[in-house]
Amino acid sequence: MEIEHLEELRAMSPQANAILQRLQRVDPLGLSECIRELLERDEALDDAAEIIKDRLQSGDYVLTDDLVRLLIKVRDAHLYELAREQLFQDRWALLALYQGGFPDPAIEDQLVEILYKTAEDDAEPARRAIAEAICDKGTVATIPVLEAIIYDLAPTQHTKKTIANALFDASGPNLDTLLAGIVAESRIEFIHTINQALEAVRERNTEQVTSFVEGASASPRETKLVANAHRELERARDKVKSDPTYALVCLRRGA
Numbered sequence: 001m002e003i004e005h006l007e008e009l010r011a012m013s014p015q016a017n018a019i020l021q022r023l024q025r026v027d028p029l030g031l032s033e034c035i036r037e038l039l040e041r042d043e044a045l046d047d048a049a050e051i052i053k054d055r056l057q058s059g060d061y062v063l064t065d066d067l068v069r070l071l072i073k074v075r076d077a078h079l080y081e082l083a084r085e086q087l088f089q090d091r092w093a094l095l096a097l098y099q100g101g102f103p104d105p106a107i108e109d110q111l112v113e114i115l116y117k118t119a120e121d122d123a124e125p126a127r128r129a130i131a132e133a134i135c136d137k138g139t140v141a142t143i144p145v146l147e148a149i150i151y152d153l154a155p156t157q158h159t160k161k162t163i164a165n166a167l168f169d170a171s172g173p174n175l176d177t178l179l180a181g182i183v184a185e186s187r188i189e190f191i192h193t194i195n196q197a198l199e200a201v202r203e204r205n206t207e208q209v210t211s212f213v214e215g216a217s218a219s220p221r222e223t224k225l226v227a228n229a230h231r232e233l234e235r236a237r238d239k240v241k242s243d244p245t246y247a248l249v250c251l252r253r254g255a
Helices: 006-011 014-025 028-041 045-057 064-074 077-087 091-099 105-118 125-137 140-171 175-215 220-239 244-253
Strands: none
Touching (some): 014 045, 028 064, 045 064, 045 077, 077 091, 091 105, 125 175
């Protein structure tokens, strides 16, 4: 891409212009350095995106982390489509895009799929990171999988803890009992995070529904339904730590 708009060029700093000129011509191994320099300056990022699109279309490779950081800034749909296959091969890249608010529902869908598939793997760091991101950003589309994970795993947290304690009592402190204890704690913490995520998503959804009802002319029946939903959500919030199964029942009633 040639920089043709003189007015934009005059408004651009000499340093940013120099980096863009380098970005157009540099060996593929030098692309990341140029992108990072522009990101640090927070300047000429739209121009950089145009150049990167040309570079990708010509077959050059750009590091996934740099693509993610640039996409979060410029939100360029064409650049995203060009890099989409590469991005969807990296769960941490998807997580960063999701946390950065990149507007593609398919990102959440893929993360939820990863969460479900890794839910029973207590050594997988991505599952908790995804659950925490859903807690902050999740939509109602995540609720069925969150509920399913709680239903499947809630009974197992006590079993794993019991096994870990039994191993410790039988053989004392050693590598095996230490690992069993870590696994048990990981499972308990993960289920707690999933409960928090489900509660947060429900609460966001309830706030949206309540806002809509308050802005409209609600019938007595609609008002009663909303009030009942609030009561069930409060019960779920009170029980989410002490009794996850009962909390889940309340959440379903409050849906």
